[in-house]
Amino acid sequence: MERHTRRQSVWALTLLLAIPLQALAAEPLPSWNDGPVKQSIIDFVTRATTEGHPGYIPSEERIATFDNDGTLWQEQPVVQGAFLLEQVKARVREDASLAKRQPFKAVLEGDVALLSSMDEPQLMELFAATHGGKTQDEFAQEARAFFQSARHPKLGVPYTQLAYAPMLELLQYLRANGFQTWISSGGGTDFMRVVSEDTYGIPPQQVIGSDLKEKFDEGHGHPVLRREARVDHINDKAGKPVGIEQHIGRRPVFAAGNVRSGGDIQMLQYTKEQPRPGFALLIHHDDAGREFAYEEKNDASLKAAREGGWTVVSMRQDWKRVFPQEGR
Structure with missing residues (x-):
């Protein structure tokens, strides 16, 4: 009996260690205020990962794409x-x-x-x-x-310290539940790849962005890729779904963008409107005290969110803190 109990204890410990720490957290997304936005994210992930549930999504299809500027870190200035x-x-x-x-x-x-x-x-x-x-x-x-x-001209800290704490938690929460997290941004692919892994835990091969044309140069026996003075792909607006298809080959089931220039509308539409409705998250910059407050001139993103049933995040109301260095 004693030996059996020990075996059970070892097996239980093995299972415990196999479970991601984030999944064991008493409160997922601790930098998010309790409310409908946080709950809608948790509910979606719960449905997506519960076998037998109508909203279950096989692990290989759990693709999440994130805009970068204004979605994962600040964009004033870009x-x-x-x-x-x-x-x-x-x-x-x-x-x-x-x-x-x-x-x-x-x-x-x-x-x-x-x-x-x-x-x-x-x-x-x-x-x-x-x-x-x-x-x-x-x-x-x-x-x-x-x-x-480089340092931010107003906040005085390195740009890599200005990733949003709630979004870092969201990335970790999704990965702990079997989602692949990708960046799909209008920014330069090679520029973001330099810091994506250290800042977000997203490896370079999971970064999609805008690109210059490149050519192979033998380089006198030392082959290199050389950038040309011509734009190859702009991964913005309608270009985002194109870039996602070319790099991933699957439609995302979760996507996040922000209110600025309408650059994320098509990616969110592409994610939300499919045979299995995906989750579309839109960040609204309305917190002048802790970050910045700004709107789009034509209100296009918020209008699309209302029409498409997207989840809109108020930074002021839905986030307990904005940046990691803030107190909880």
Whole structure:
């Protein structure tokens, strides 16, 4: 009997260790306030992972896609825009005529409002002008150097410390329940890949973004991939479902975006409206005290959320804290 009891105890301990820590937490998503938004996420995940339930989703189909800027971390200013400011300065030192052309001129003048309002095609045009001809390794080194030294102009901390605590918890919660978490952002793929794993736990191969065309260069016996001064794919608006299909080959069952320029509408529609309705999450920036408050000019994302039955997150009401360094 004693031996049998010991075997049971060992088996129970083995099962306990096999369960992800997040799944054992007394309260999933601790940085989220209790309420309908938090509960709707938990209810969806519970349905998706309960075999025999009508909402059950096989593990191989549990794909979750997240926009990056304004969804996983702050976007005032857009981090890629801040990086490009440094790159444009370097490029102008090589070609002074660029200083008289827009958007180079405004960028050089430190127009933060412009950097915050630039859409993905504009940013990618700047990328093409500043990084055409560089190898992938050269670009990655420049991006890493930026992240090591740059600080947010208002908040004064590295950009990688400005990932949203509630969204980091959401990523962990989904992964603990068998979901694959992917980034699908309008930002540059290679730029995000430099920090995606350390910041979000998302490996580089699960990052989808906008890209420049590339070519294989034998490099005098040292093969490299070299970036061209031409845009290949803009992973924004209608381009997001295209990028998702090309990289994943499955439609997401969970997707998150934010209210800014309507760039996430099509991804959320693509996720929500399918034979098995997915979960669409929209982040509303309405917390000027802890982060920023801003709206879209045409209110397109909130309008689409109302029409599509998406879950809208009020940062002010639904999040106990915004950034990891804040007290719980």
